[in-house]
Amino acid sequence: MGPQTVNEFPGGKEADPIIGDFLMRNDLVEAVISCDAPMRKANMGTFWGAPSPGCLYDLTHRGENNDQLTVFAPSDQEGEVTYVRLIKDGSDGEAAIETFVSGPSNGGVEKSHLYRLRDGMKGLLITTTFNNLTSATKEVVTKDSIPRLRALHSVGKVQVADSNDPASRVGYACGWVEEEGSTIPTETVVLNPGERIQVTRFFAIGISPAEAYGEVAKRQGKTGILFTEINDDKGENVLTTEVEIEGEQGSLTAYTNEVGEFRVNLLPGDYRLTLHDHGRKRMIKEVTIH
Structure with a gap:
């Protein structure tokens, strides 16, 4: 997004896009992936901790300007990244943004997060790939981070959360799916030398935690x-x-x-x-x- 398109940014209590971020939208939702600007953080001046470029910062129903998400960090993503770039512009029916962290900058483990969106999806399909480029075993974290939401808990295989103000009528949910050749992981995975693993989750929005949960559950079975x-x-x-x-x-x-x-x-x-x-x-x- 550039200076000429800032009026297209989604709004809401937790919306905080800046110029350079990536806007993804379909017929149902709008999402913002943070750019790789130095020290990019959610809520900038008020969100402490490591920078989080290349993460999901905003997700709201299209046109409602009701974002309640501070940040979703796939596989606890934090720290500077090698790049965030557009992979697909939606002209073939799918939009895709990739966050990439090179092996040399990440202890020898190459890492990428691919955010995908198609019409009819009430959320994003997010695929993370780890590739151990070293001659030693490496442990990686697959557990996602969803801070600052109310009543975050698990219902079966799905994490659900409500807005901090229930009157906002927005809920979120996230769960692993066996799509795109991905496997269902444990919270941490040990990679052998040269080993690669790919995991995918669906991160959904609804007018309630229950509605968001259902969007994830129907992709699981x-x-x-x-x-x-x-x-x-x-x-x-x-x-x-x-x-x-x-x-x-x-x-x-x-x-x-x-x-x-x-x-x-x-x-x-x-x-x-x-x-x-x-x-x-x-x-x-x-x-x-x-």
Whole structure:
């Protein structure tokens, strides 16, 4: 992005793009990958620690200017990088940005993160590759870093988090997927001399943690759809309901949309729904997803 296009940057409480960053967008979402400017940090003056060029700084629904993400650092990426560059401009239906760290600058382990986006995706597919260029074994960290989000926890194979202000109605989720020839890793991996490993995760956004979770879960395997419309005793749509979804894998929070509905992809199984709203009696429902 340059001086002539700064008006296209996404907005939000945590949005902090600068000139030189990379904007990715499709029909559903907008994302910002930080450029390789010296000492590039999320929230610049207020975010302490190592610089984080080449990381995902912003992710919001397209046109809503409601970014709530401080930074997503794939495989705990931090420190200066060799480069961040455009790989594909979207003309063939896919946009791709690559962050690259050379072996000599990283203890002999070459590392890259490839961010990809296509229409219809409510998030980014992020592939990390480690390549041990040395004659010794090397341990690498694959665990991702998602700081400064509320209620970050795991539900089965997916990490989910809410906005710091739930009224923002934005949730995020991230989970490993076996796509693009990738494997599902442990948090750390030991690479033998000359060994290479590739891992891919899907980082999703939704109007709630539950909705974002569903976007990841359906890429991991079979899911069913839980669709609910919430009305009061007069038949009017209720727009402010919070729904706790409890299942065998853990608990998720869902919020109704602007017409009092929510739609979530869930793994097959039994779930307990607890509906909360200000000034209304709590309601509990049991459902089964096939």
